[in-house]
Amino acid sequence: MQYRADSVDKAMQLQLYQRMLKPRLIEEKMLILLRQGKISKWFSGIGQEAISVGVTSALRKNEYVLPMHRNLGVFTTRNIPLHRLFAQWQGKGSGFTKGRDRSFHFGSQEYRIIGMISHLGPQLGVADGIALADVLNNRNRVTAVFTGEGGTSEGDFHEAMNIAAVWDLPVLFCIENNGYGLSTPTSEQYKCTDLAQKGVGYGMESHIVDGNNILEVFSKVDELCKSIRKNPRPVLIEFKTFRVRGHEEASGTKYVPTELLDTWSEKDPLVNFEKFLVDQNILTPDLITTFRNEIYSEIDFNLKKASEEQDIVFDEKRELYDVYKAFDYTDHHAGEEKENIRMVDAISQGLRQSMEKHGHLVLMGQDIAEYGGVFKITDGFVDRFGKERVRNTPICESAVVSTAMGLSINGMKSVMEMQFADFASTGFNPIVNYLAKIHYRWGEHADVVIRMPCGAGVGAGPFHSQTNEAWFTKTPGLKVVYPAFPIDAKGLLATAINDPNPVLFFEHKGLYRSVYQDVPTDYFTTPFGKAALLRHGTEVTIVSYGLGVHWALDTLGKNPHIKADLLDLRTLQPLDIKAVYDSVKKTGKLIILQEDSLFGSIASDISAMVMENCFQYLDAPVKRVGSLETPIPFAKNLEDHYLPKNRFEEELIKLLSY
Numbered sequence: 138m139q140y141r142a143d144s145v146d147k148a149m150q151l152q153l154y155q156r157m158l159k160p161r162l163i164e165e166k167m168l169i170l171l172r173q174g175k176i177s178k179w180f181s182g183i184g185q186e187a188i189s190v191g192v193t194s195a196l197r198k199n200e201y202v203l204p205m206h207r208n209l210g211v212f213t214t215r216n217i218p219l220h221r222l223f224a225q226w227q228g229k230g231s232g233f234t235k236g237r238d239r240s241f242h243f244g245s246q247e248y249r250i251i252g253m254i255s256h257l258g259p260q261l262g263v264a265d266g267i268a269l270a271d272v273l274n275n276r277n278r279v280t281a282v283f284t285g286e287g288g289t290s291e292g293d294f295h296e297a298m299n300i301a302a303v304w305d306l307p308v309l310f311c312i313e314n315n316g317y318g319l320s321t322p323t324s325e326q327y328k329c330t331d332l333a334q335k336g337v338g339y340g341m342e343s344h345i346v347d348g349n350n351i352l353e354v355f356s357k358v359d360e361l362c363k364s365i366r367k368n369p370r371p372v373l374i375e376f377k378t379f380r381v382r383g384h385e386e387a388s389g390t391k392y393v394p395t396e397l398l399d400t401w402s403e404k405d406p407l408v409n410f411e412k413f414l415v416d417q418n419i420l421t422p423d424l425i426t427t428f429r430n431e432i433y434s435e436i437d438f439n440l441k442k443a444s445e446e447q448d449i450v451f452d453e454k455r456e457l458y459d460v461y462k463a464f465d466y467t468d469h470h471a472g473e474e475k476e477n478i479r480m481v482d483a484i485s486q487g488l489r490q491s492m493e494k495h496g497h498l499v500l501m502g503q504d505i506a507e508y509g510g511v512f513k514i515t516d517g518f519v520d521r522f523g524k525e526r527v528r529n530t531p532i533c534e535s536a537v538v539s540t541a542m543g544l545s546i547n548g549m550k551s552v553m554e555m556q557f558a559d560f561a562s563t564g565f566n567p568i569v570n571y572l573a574k575i576h577y578r579w580g581e582h583a584d585v586v587i588r589m590p591c592g593a594g595v596g597a598g599p600f601h602s603q604t605n606e607a608w609f610t611k612t613p614g615l616k617v618v619y620p621a622f623p624i625d626a627k628g629l630l631a632t633a634i635n636d637p638n639p640v641l642f643f644e645h646k647g648l649y650r651s652v653y654q655d656v657p658t659d660y661f662t663t664p665f666g667k668a669a670l671l672r673h674g675t676e677v678t679i680v681s682y683g684l685g686v687h688w689a690l691d692t693l694g695k696n697p698h699i700k701a702d703l704l705d706l707r708t709l710q711p712l713d714i715k716a717v718y719d720s721v722k723k724t725g726k727l728i729i730l731q732e733d734s735l736f737g738s739i740a741s742d743i744s745a746m747v748m749e750n751c752f753q754y755l756d757a758p759v760k761r762v763g764s765l766e767t768p769i770p771f772a773k774n775l776e777d778h779y780l781p782k783n784r785f786e787e788e789l790i791k792l793l794s795y
């Protein structure tokens with residue numbers, strides 16, 4: 138291996154050596170512990186240390202780095218106390234996740250490290266968001282994010298690269314091309330000659346670097362970081378390297394040709410560099426022994442400390458408490474002045490006022506800038522707040538959700554407009570796996586609101602009409618809001634934006650321009666978790682939300698003799714189940730009306746909870762009314778029969794006469 142000694146000064150060369158030696162020796166120890174059953178899984182980065190160490194050494198301390206499962210060298214170069222790392226791998230309390238996640242699946246604001254989730258790709262978009270926050274705050278920083286070559290086949294890779302290119306984000310995309318993704322060789326992973334070519338397709342500068350040569354890695358990344366800080370832009374680097382051990386220790390390397398292993402073993406980044414430093418008289422055998430002994434004692438001391446720590450004790454309250462970041466709700470009251478406006482106007486007004494209140498709030502979505510969004514909710518926002526804060530996005534929901542996550546990590550708020558709630562399916566992974574789980578996993582929060590124009594009754598067919606709230610109410614960590622009226626939409630949106638947790642904010646398209654109310658013109662908030670009792674009665678409780686509330690009101694309007702409590706849930710997570718119980722205890726009968734089909738839905742869960750907790754108060758079985766168990770059809774006549782509106786009256790009357 139050729140080293141260009143003049144590229145890095147001698148003190149730094151020695152430091153880079155020490156920085157590579159440390160993860161190597163830790164790994165060797167971990168392999169022993171793994172065999173002894175003292176840690177659960179190990180993804181080896183042996184042979185790839187030069188990349189982690191070289192990249193991290195070129196970054197400043199306050200610059201974020203987003204490592205993968207083979208980047209121990211990132212963590213050690215950032216000087217994370219080893220006992221905390223060991224405790225993390227043993228699921229102990231002084232690790233980074235209170236025993237809730239394993240291996241390198243954690244982050245730390247203190248060390249500016251944002252760890253991966255298992256799904257590999259989403260962190261590439263998170264890096265975009267972190268970098269965007271730096272750009273918007275005029276901080277000349279670089280964000281470095283890692284992926285394996287296998288991960289480059291994921292849509293997230295392409296989406297994140299494209300966003301970074303279109304927005305000129307200072308992200309260093311580091312591909313560690315180590316020959317295999319689990320057992321899949323590169324020839325079955327991609328067709329191009331070098332992955333660096335993929336940068337070209339996105340209009341991005343890209344480079345190929347020998348990932349086993351620490352001086353090449355460090356000097357190239359150092360040069361690029363300096364240049365990116367001055368001239369913010371994304372850069373792709375393909376590091377050529379090799380995974381000399383199995384994907385994880387249990388899976389072995391049988392499928393890897395021995396010659397390949399032998400060739401790459403000769404290119405070991407540590408052994409070769411050590412030899413070079415000795416040849417150059419920068420390192421001596423004595424010094425090597427000293428360094429080794431220092432690291433061994435550091436490992437032993439910290440391992441003892443972590444091993445002596447008690448196993449984590451289960452505390453149900455703490456587990457449940459940590460799913461969400463605590464939110465101290467503040468009630469903002471509006472003045473007397475009101476204006477008769479539609480739901481769409483109320484949402485637009487609420488959003489505008491939150492943009493005025495929170496200078497660090499950014500809006501992102503397809504066509505939301507000059508065009509004003511397909512529903513015109515952000516019409517005029519660009520003129521008022523500028524294009525930096527009102528951002529048109531490419532069509533890539535997944536990376537935009539991840540970008541929103543990154544903005545939050547780097548201190549900003551964002552509201553993403555899903556053009557139609559149906560398209561949340563292509564952003565589903567980061568919503569349910571990243572945003573929803575991050576607080577529980579390592580105490581970081583996702584200050585993100587996703588606006589979800591949803592719902593049927595508009596003849597738009599199976600892909601523009603879904604009401605998919607149940608996809609999200611199932612997932613702990615998300616809040617789900619579903620207003621039925623303009624006042625609630627405005628006040629709840631303001632609360633959603635104040636709340637530091639991820640909120641899915643459902644806006645029924647059919648209500649946008651059909652419902653008017655006198656809405657306070659000032660900024661105000663409405664609390665989550667409080668249902669609204671719209672009608673008072675003693676015979677039956679009707680529970681609904683969204684468009685269903687209006688169907689129930691119509692039905693009661695046609696049947697004024699029916700004495701019903703009508704509860705509008707307003708938020709589904711948190712759910713005001715107490716309001717439901719209180720009403721059922723009074724009326725003895727419950728009918729739940731929703732636009733969604735019934736299986737696995739809000740109606741089904743409320744029904745189950747009422748059966749469990751209010752059985753003795755019930756005078757009839759709980760009745761659920763929802764859409765047919767089919768996708769949503771397009772033709773008006775089919776859609777009318779699919780939706781439960783026309784079945785509701787009959788079912789209500791049946792229940793009353795039970």
Ligand SMILES: Cc1ncc(C[n+]2csc(CCOP(=O)(O)OP(=O)(O)O)c2C)c(N)n1
Nearest residue numbers: 207255256257285286287288315317318319
């Ligand atoms: C979305 C997703 N699919 C599959 C997996 C299972 N898996 C974990 S790591 C891995 C291989 C990753 O290969 P690469 O990105 O090249 O990184 P390497 O492990 O080689 O460092 C696979 C298939 C996963 N974690 N996430």
